[in-house]
Amino acid sequence: MFAEPERTGYDLNFRLFGFPVRVHPWFWLVTLIFGANVFDPDRPEFILAWFAIAFVSLLVHELGHALAFRAFGVGSHIILYSFGGLAVPWDTLHGRWRRVAVSLAGPGAGFLLAAVVWATNQSAQWAGGAPVAAFAYIALLYVNxxxxxxxxxxxxxxxxxxxxxxxxxxxxxxxxxxxxxxxSIGTAAVAAAYSLACMLRLPAVIDFLRQMPWWFPVGGLWTLALFGVLAYQSYQLLQQLNWTQSHWDN
Ligand SMILES: [Zn+2]
Incomplete structure (x- = not known):
């Protein structure tokens, strides 16, 4: 479903810790769209910081997957595109719980990065200086x-x-x-409904968000669209599965 995107002449290619990394041009465009609310022509440092934060955060997430694959003896390459990335293994990874560990390693790496950002600011207070530093601190924690x-x-x-x-x-x-x-269908439907409730600023959602930590994801048009599409994709997959199984039984 999240297939590997085609190579383009505008790809950025480099290696990191021995992993080939490819940055698809969509990555820059989608990052720009998501960062539109921080774009101020008088303060280009904010948009530059935003690009750096999105780039580093996504790379750390995919590195988490790639390092976990490597720990189980499987090489991989990393692709950054739109607001998602991929760590594509070169071999099949055998073992259910190993595959679970690889899947968890991506978000885990992001949580670790957030912890490092938080801890360095606790000891060095670097986010209290320039406005762009405060922005970088909040954005790094929020994104991860x-x-x-x-x-x-x-x-x-x-x-x-x-x-x-x-x-x-x-x-x-x-x-x-x-x-x-x-x-998957049920969760995506709830996430889409929550996104819509956030967009409509329903009092129940505002009360709920008050009780959540500040970084708790607030839904919007993007998450509504994302989870709407994902709910529909899962529904289609379920229909296919039903079709295949009913024909198999016959
Ligand atoms: Zn991931």
């Missing part, structure tokens, strides 16, 4: 905590969806994929 949390939702093809699939296959065997897809 909020995206990590969203990514852990049991929705295909997010990291949490991969974990959910492995866990369901373990517990429900032949019915596992069906159960995982049902969980």
């Amino acid at each position: 905590l909020a995206w990590g949390a969203v990514n852990l939702l049991p929705v295909f093809p997010l990291d949490g969806g991969q974990v959910s699939q492995e866990v369901c296959l373990h517990f429900f065997r032949a019915r596992g994929l069906r159960v995982a897809l049902q969980i």
